[in-house]
Amino acid sequence: MNLSKNSEILIIGGGVIGLAIARELRKRGAGRITVLERGAIGSESSYAAAGMLAPQAEADEADDFFHLCDESNKLYPQFAEELLAETGVSIELDRRGTLYLALTDGDVRQIRHRFAWQERAGLNVEHLSANEARKLEPFISPDVREALFFPNDWQVENRKLLAALGKYAEINDIEIVENTEIKSLLIEKNKIVGAETGGEKFAAQTVVLATGAWTSLIKADGLTMPFVKPIRGQITTYRTAKRLFGTVIYSPRGYLVPRRDGRILAGATVEDVGFDKSVTADGVDFLRENAFEIAPSLVNLAPDETWAGLRPRAADGLPILGALSPEIENLFVATAHYRNGILLAPETAKILADAIVGNVESKYLKIFSPRRFQAAKAF
Ligand SMILES: Cc1cc2nc3c(=O)[nH]c(=O)nc-3n(C[C@H](O)[C@H](O)[C@H](O)COP(=O)(O)OP(=O)(O)OC[C@H]3O[C@@H](n4cnc5c(N)ncnc54)[C@H](O)[C@@H]3O)c2cc1C
Structure with a gap:
């Protein structure tokens, strides 16, 4: 096989997930790491996001997904501090909290239910008049009829986060190859050996699909990729001379x-329209209506910029993490993070x-394994 590049670890996809994995691997002393990206790194869903770090605001039970989100949120203060020290880029972690408003009878019922379980669970949540x-x-x-305040739901400037992770890669010998779309994986004797674009082949001992x-x-011979669907989200922005909120x-x-x-x-639409990243007049209207409902004083402002991104969603709306198949060694997936x-x-x-370098199997790799869909099919 004529392989043009040789890596120990190949990460396919340079969004926040691929870049964050590359950094963790480098910190754990992994060898040659390459990130292959179809377009430019950090320019898809991760760039389009609103950057909310909100494990609690929309959670209605303490399930595994809630715990995964909560644990990740708790890593953010150190993550932000380390990235600043490593790259000089502040990711603007803002810990002023999140307010969740109830404006209708239905909203009141919803937030009271949320408050009750979260308070019982000992989470940090306040019920406000x-x-x-x-x-x-x-x-x-x-x-506004009443509200919940979540002191531990924060936000980050996701575009700065991408810039920090990109810079980390640049100064820590993580090779970034842009404008390179992988079409299929190379598997020999039940072992992943690399990936190819159709013309070019990249060798690696480990491959991560991000x-x-x-x-x-x-595509991969004999393997079915996990089913992940694009769900479009549009966001529109307003600009004020002074920060209003x-x-x-x-x-x-x-x-x-x-x-x-x-x-x-002001976000966000949730639309099942395939790989279409257009901004639409209906989307902008919807966003404007919801923004004005929260803060009617915005009515005098014209929208500044609107964009759209494609959230990766699995059939059950949960992340897909871990080894792709029990038969193929060293092929991992980290996708379907959907809205989070x-x-x-x-x-x-x-x-x-931890799984790739340290051979440590987090319980979440079992819970969110890609194999859960095959198991479901068996019934
Ligand atoms: C409007 C909107 C608002 C959001 N708000 C929030 C929020 O407030 N908080 C939050 O936590 N999350 C939010 N999200 C969700 C979040 O953006 C996603 O869950 C996250 O960005 C997924 O990261 P990713 O790296 O998997 O995907 P992406 O950022 O899409 O990166 C995947 C990368 O893989 C590349 N790629 C794909 N196929 C190939 C291939 N074959 N070869 C090479 N490269 C390839 C793509 O070009 C892309 O760059 C929001 C999303 C949207 C759209």
Whole structure:
């Protein structure tokens, strides 16, 4: 086989997940690491995201997914500090918390239920009256009935995070190969040996698929890729001279994320429209309506910029992590982070790197194994 490049570990996909895994592998002393990216690194879903780190705001039970999110969130302060020291890039971790508003009878029922279980579980959550909520955020709607405050749900500037991870790669001898789309995996005698674009072949002893919404498109003889679907999310932004909000603010229909530079991100649509990243007039209207419901004073502002990204979603909406097949050695997958890939990046990177370099099997690799779908089919 004519292989043009030789790596110990090949990571396919240079989003937040692939880049975070590359960094963890380097920190654990892995050998030659290459990240192969179809376009430019950090330019897909991870770039389009709102950067909320919100394990609690939308959680209605303490299931395995909640614990995975919570553990990843707890890694963020150190992750941010380390990245700053390693690269000089601040990822703007903002720990002012998240406010979740109830504006209708249904919203009130929803947040009371959420408050009750989270309080019982000993989580950090506060139930606020409308006045208390307005004291915290004076520009929220006068129609707010009550609210929850989540002190431990934070936000990060995901584009800075991508810049930090890209810089980490650059200065720590992680090879980045852009504009290179892998079409299929190379498997010989039940062992992964690399990947190919159609023209070019890349050799590696270990391959990690961090290919987000495009994971199912990759071919491999005798292997079925996990089913991952693109789910479009549009976000629109507003710009104010002075920062209007301190916290991230949700309603059950939308959210506002205030950024340090004066932008307010209003998100997000959830659309099953295939690999179509267009911005639509309906999407912008929907976002505007939800933003105004949260903060009617935004009504005088024209949207600044709107973009769309493709969230990777598995059939059950949960991440897919771990060894792809029991028969093939050293082939891993880390995808389907759906609406929480920014939040889940540090924990995903840690458990994948532990499995690849340290041979340590996190319980999450069993829970979120790609094999859970095959097992489900057997019934
Ligand atoms: C509008 C929106 C808002 C969001 N808000 C949040 C939020 O507030 N908080 C949060 O935690 N998450 C949020 N998310 C979700 C988060 O963005 C994703 O879960 C996360 O970015 C997934 O990371 P990834 O690295 O798997 O995917 P991506 O960033 O999409 O990266 C995958 C990469 O793989 C590359 N690739 C794919 N196939 C190949 C191939 N064959 N060969 C080479 N390269 C390939 C792609 O080009 C891409 O760069 C949001 C997403 C959207 C769209």
